[in-house]
Amino acid sequence: MNELPVDDDDLGAVLWSALRAGGHWAEVFLERRSTETLRLAGGGVAEIRSDLDLGAGVRVVTSGRAGYAYTNIVTRRSLVEAAEAAAIASGAASSVRAERPVDLRQRTVSPAQHAQRAPADVTSPEKVALLRRVDAAARGRSIQVRDVTATHVDVTQSMLVATTDSGIARDQRVRTRLTCQVTARRDGRMQTGFDGPGIGGGMELYKGDAPETIGVRAAERAVRALDGIEPPNGRLPVVLGPSGGGLLLHEACGHGLEADALTHGGSIYARTIGDLVGSELITAVDDPGIAGGFGSYGIDDEGAEARRTVLLDRGIQLGALSDRSNPVTGTTGTSANGRRASYADPPLARMSNTYIRPGSSSAQDVLGSVVDGIYVARLRGGDVDVTSGEFAFTAAEASLIEDGGIGRPLLSLSLLGNGPDALRSVEAVADDLSFVQALCGKEGQWVPVSYGSPTLLLGGITVTGSGGG
């Protein structure tokens, strides 16, 4: 699995062909990827599928214009053809070709993801058995549980990046995720509950009674939501539980700090570098080097070694997430955040593992400080307009705050606001940092990420519900 069917001599030939065609700089991204998906639904195995993919993307830059071509026919000849196509797409003219050497030094970087127990070493029947434990635990939680869908996905990827100026770097990545979606029904009302942990690792995700814990957790969320009451409408103090603040950071701030949004002028954060854009309690970081993180990597998809970037330092906008195409003014080159969904896609500036650093208060103290507000344990998702900063998030699990604690559950609700305003409104940060794993979409490319936060108190944010059902 780990062997890629191209040697250094082939890579040199491909890069050289791009330069010979008139390109100024060239890169080869080559990957082999194995994906296993198993889905249990309605009490039975609904799907088992496996995919093997191998392909390469070649990028050539000429006078600032990038050309990209990919192929999943991985031979020296087809890669050279892709390089020539990318060179033409970049506007290169072979009559003005540069005569420069191609750098084929090997760069050694340690992977950030590692499987203690490789998914490939576990058979499909064994994986099905794990899903059955999830299903049984969820159904056993309540007779109101009507349907359970448990899905296991594992991805094992070997990749390399070779460029004309910075040698060849390789990375091994492995990630495993289990998602459990439960539908509960009572008196004509239907609600759903979800849990979906993942790791930058292998089957150790399931160690101990993890399958049962995950099934029960999703079921409890669905069943508890059946008792939900309509949420209040208006501007209210909101306590975001651990992880909820992570999504807020990811959507309402992180995307706006991605270099393409900053350099093209579309981001609300394009003109606030060095300004106070959040509460002084907020220090936010993106770190692709976290060992075992769902969004981790040893090198990014442009070959840059993973490094940590401080985005906000005590509320001050400090860093940006950049790739090679979009160096941000005032920063030094790439921040190693160039990522792609596969060889079929050119890299984009993306987040990896993004989180808010923990504070010193306890979560109970933060909750206890609110007299009249709501507690959002989890956000399901949301959208943000990076230009205006306006966002809308949907709470997957929310409750009233009553008597300084978590009170009656609420039906689904929206949180509406503006990214910088929301970050400035943070009044307390607890010490219970926790991460959530997800796939993040941008321009049709989905990449694994995680986002984390401790419990946060936002002084005032618009809450709206009344969706019926």
Place this chain on the structure above:
Amino acid sequence: MAELLDLASGILPLAAPGEELEAYAVHRTSTTVQAGTGGVVRNVGKAEARGVGVRLLARTRMGYASTADLSRAGLADAVVRSRQNAAAADPDEAVALPTPEPVIAATQLWNEVLSQLPLEAKVGLATDIARRVTMIDPQIRSIDTAEYYDESVVTAVASTSGVRVEDRHGYVELSTDAIGESTDGSVADYSYWCGRDPGLIDIEWLAAEAVSRTIRLMCSSAKRLTGLPVVLDRAVVGSLLVAIGRACSGGPLSSGRSAFADLHGSLVGAASVNLMDDGRCPAAPAAALIDDEGVPRRSTTLIDGGVLVGALHTTTTARAIGGNARTTGNARRITHRSSPRAAPSALVLQPTCSLAQLLAAAGDATYLQQVTGSQSGISSVTGRVNAGAMGFRLRAGEPSGRLPTTAVATNLQAFLSSILMVADDILAVPDVPVLAATVLCAPGWLP
């Protein structure tokens, strides 16, 4: 093309006695051009990829495997893996491969012009629109990205049940955004065109549309009044129809994970609501003659006069529902890596009036132009809708003041029941299987 069908057919002899086998082969080529403000070309991408997905049915157990390795050994390995996966699956009486049906090529979904358009002409379209956007109004000085995209897809399906079909389709898209800056901050919106003949692109209109949509959101603020009729832009309607389409799909319906489960034959919308799905519709980007298991696509009525009358099926989901249900030609795969699932191809609300008539009828109204939070906030399972929307006040059919972000807190049935008029300005919505038109909803729909 014949080469791809031969490739798919060549896998069938690998089926063991008692097994049924289906091979789905795809060959996709595409071009992407991205330009920034002033027409500066940032990226040009050319792509070509092939792959095969194998469904293997061992009595009542189904397994799936896919590969990009089209060598004899790579394909044989995919069959072995699909066999292993079938062995680990549970028996399911509903799983089945479709039987062959005649494909009627009544619609032209391939335009040879697409494959002949030179790269520089494609670059020219992206740079042209990128330049034009900032030349229309001084309030619009930049864009994020203008993008040209075209795609040509050849698919072939062959099975031991006798299916042996191939299809070729393609389309071209051109889109741009426009960024407006004022003392109140920045806003942006976009325009989008999709079709099969790049010669039909009206670049002037497309640039003006992006600018116009952005400037509407820059006008001075207005206060939102409750109790007004609500006009929904195509973008907002598209988001709602995506969830409705999912709720009308076979898998969610048979499992009960649908807001429309158990509502077949019930009134779910206003009498003016007629919702169809037709994956052959030339205006839809992904239009094709066959679905992703080789069944001819067709028109399916989902809601007729407000009554839920139909559902979208694959061969398997139809069998799972039972009764008279049969495939509607709605098997969809994202790529060869995914097994087919029932999903919409091109949903469209049948128009009841012209846009001018709708705006005249709306008079003083709330116009919602953009929706945020729709992916997570609109649930096809519970039907709840919790999203935000940006829009403006409409007075006598004209924009008159941007509204603060508006909460769209409702449910799918309430939306369908509130529809008064559907305009005929039908256009494809990017990235979703929906052809949307402007809709007028009754006062009181939004709290």
